Amino acid sequence: MSTDVKKSWLASRLPCPAKEAGSCAPTLERGAPYAATLPALITGAVLFLLASGLVLAVYYNPAHGFDSIQFIARNVNSGWLIQGFHTTGVTMLFAAVYWLLFRDIYTGAYRAPGELVWLLRVKLFALLLLVGWLGYTLSDGAVSYWSLTNATTAATALGGVAGVIGRWFFGGPNGAGTLARLEVFHAVLALAALGTLGASRCAARALARQTKPQHPVSCHPYYTSQTFAAFAVFALIFAVLMFFAPHYGLNPLNRAASDSLIVPAVLSPPWYLSPVSAVASVFSTAAGSIFGAIVMLAVLAALPWLDRSSPNSKRGLFYRLLTGLLLLDVIGLGWSVSDPACTISGSLTVVFTIWYFFHFLVLTPLVTALEAK
Amino acid sequence: MAGTSEHAVGHGGDSRRDFLKILTVATGVVGAGAVIWPFIDALGPDADGTAAAHLIVDVAGIPENTAITVTWNGLPIYIRKLTAQQIADTQAVVTSTLVDPADFASRVKPGYDSFVVVVGLNTGSPCALEGNAPADPRGPFDGWLSPCDGSVYDPLGRVRGGPATKNLAIPRFKFINDAQIQFG
Known part of the structure; x- marks a missing residue:
């Protein structure tokens, strides 16, 4: 009896929405694919990165960024492991986000009434790119130093509103206090990404509730066990990468300390930033590079309106082939900036960039309109 | 099939399922502990601090x-x-x-x-x-x-x-x- 009283005391003061909505009620459609657990995996990855990032932030010293990371790896108990969690966690997070976006493009999930979910996912992607780049600059390595210096130089040189925002963001040229403020932006924008992720999952859940399931099943244990199995595979891949390829997709030259007098031979960014970096590198001016990166994300966000097919119609074979080509194109974009020793990689970047925009701005409206007939 | 029913009679219908459940949960707990431990360990004093x-x-x-x-x-x-x-x-x-x-x-x-x-x-x-x-x-x-x-x-x-x-x-x-x- 006392527990009943206690329960009602607590329940009356702290109502649990999940309990009231009846999360165990059979309201979900049976047979969702394993890829539908991607948002849950992304949430897990973001929370994992927040936890490891908090531990790193305790020891990180922006005045001596590179040295403090060496300190974390060598002196802090299990510091090498926490640092590996953070580095490899980013790789897993971006792999899941890229996969989610490609899956949405492939299946056409972005079409009405899914536009809001899609927009929030693109916003999440944009925020994660920014947070990822900020974290990369915090490594204070030989390569990331020049990425940051080029960005701050561009920001001080830009005119108009972009210049004002850039100077506010970086606080002038790359100097003593730059990494300290970027550490704060890294953490704050990571929380903003978590919020955006929550919003996108809320919107996706509201969308799922609109259709009445043919074979209804309850969330638990039907989908909790599926998520658990997906999570186990995700964690296994993470562990293999972390222990056997801890620097996967990262520029090895960035393992040296930053030096304001030495520009490394290869200035390639981490793999997850390289497609955007490639599009930005096509433009010769700073303003052009920023414009390129923004337009690259903008066409992604505009996809629901570029697609001329009716909602719920099947994707045609040609469109699916083109999506496969787009995947190769984005991989090619990333590869073309990671290997500057290849003499034609510069022109390949231009070709891949043109194809990227050609795909979204010309082929997508054309093919979806043709296949809708 | 005969073996299955004998098994069910001998040890209760859910014995195999129970075993797998306990095994899964135990492995999960060990895994979660192994992941959480570095976070706790990292926030403690390092060798310099202890010395x-x-x-x-x-x-x-x-x-x-x-x-x-x-x-x-x-x-x-x-x-x-x-x-x-x-x-x-x-x-x-x-x-x-x-x-x-x-x-x-x-x-x-x-x-x-x-x-x-x-x-x-x-x-x-x-x-x-x-x-x-x-x-x-x-x-x-x-x-x-x-x-x-x-x-x-x-x-x-x-x-x-x-x-x-x-x-x-x-x-x-x-x-x-x-x-x-x-x-x-």
């Missing part, structure tokens, strides 16, 4: 009638070697006449009567005490003198005069051998 918290000081080289200063936990620690005369004088004091009564045995470690280890901060208005070197001003009891408020301490660090009313604090330490003491 600093358990500072070892060589006291064999301290000359008689002299104190050395070491820093431990951010505090100035005075380690003083007493002369036979100082030991005899401080043992002769009637404890009940003191401002903050403390006998000789409570100010030194048993078996190491000649070493006094105290926090060298005046207990009145906090400031570092003078009197470590024989040539320093030490006050009438040949101990320490506060340059800030004039409080006077004897060689055991007991307050003998001035605004201060408490004896000098004794840090946590032990003799690990005749030549070395360890703090913490």
Whole structure:
């Protein structure tokens, strides 16, 4: 009896929405694919990165960024492991986000009434790119130093509103206090990404509730066990990468300390930033590079309106082939900036960039309109 | 099939499922523990911090009638070697006449009567005490003198005069051998 009283005391003061909505009620459609657990995996990855990032932030010293990371790896108990969690966690997070976006493009999930979910996912992607780049600059390595210096130089040189925002963001040229403020932006924008992720999952859940399931099943244990199995595979891949390829997709030259007098031979960014970096590198001016990166994300966000097919119609074979080509194109974009020793990689970047925009701005409206007939 | 039904009769219908469930949960708990442990471990003190918290000081080289200063936990620690005369004088004091009564045995470690280890901060208005070197001003009891408020301490660090009313604090330490003491 006392527990009943206690329960009602607590329940009356702290109502649990999940309990009231009846999360165990059979309201979900049976047979969702394993890829539908991607948002849950992304949430897990973001929370994992927040936890490891908090531990790193305790020891990180922006005045001596590179040295403090060496300190974390060598002196802090299990510091090498926490640092590996953070580095490899980013790789897993971006792999899941890229996969989610490609899956949405492939299946056409972005079409009405899914536009809001899609927009929030693109916003999440944009925020994660920014947070990822900020974290990369915090490594204070030989390569990331020049990425940051080029960005701050561009920001001080830009005119108009972009210049004002850039100077506010970086606080002038790359100097003593730059990494300290970027550490704060890294953490704050990571929380903003978590919020955006929550919003996108809320919107996706509201969308799922609109259709009445043919074979209804309850969330638990039907989908909790599926998520658990997906999570186990995700964690296994993470562990293999972390222990056997801890620097996967990262520029090895960035393992040296930053030096304001030495520009490394290869200035390639981490793999997850390289497609955007490639599009930005096509433009010769700073303003052009920023414009390129923004337009690259903008066409992604505009996809629901570029697609001329009716909602719920099947994707045609040609469109699916083109999506496969787009995947190769984005991989090619990333590869073309990671290997500057290849003499034609510069022109390949231009070709891949043109194809990227050609795909979204010309082929997508054309093919979806043709296949809708 | 026969084996399955026999199994079900023999051990209850859910025995196989229960076993797998326990196995899965146990593996999951071990895995979660293995992931969480580095987070807890990383926030603890590192080897440098642990070593600093358990500072070892060589006291064999301290000359008689002299104190050395070491820093431990951010505090100035005075380690003083007493002369036979100082030991005899401080043992002769009637404890009940003191401002903050403390006998000789409570100010030194048993078996190491000649070493006094105290926090060298005046207990009145906090400031570092003078009197470590024989040539320093030490006050009438040949101990320490506060340059800030004039409080006077004897060689055991007991307050003998001035605004201060408490004896000098004794840090946590032990003799690990005749030549070395360890703090913490």
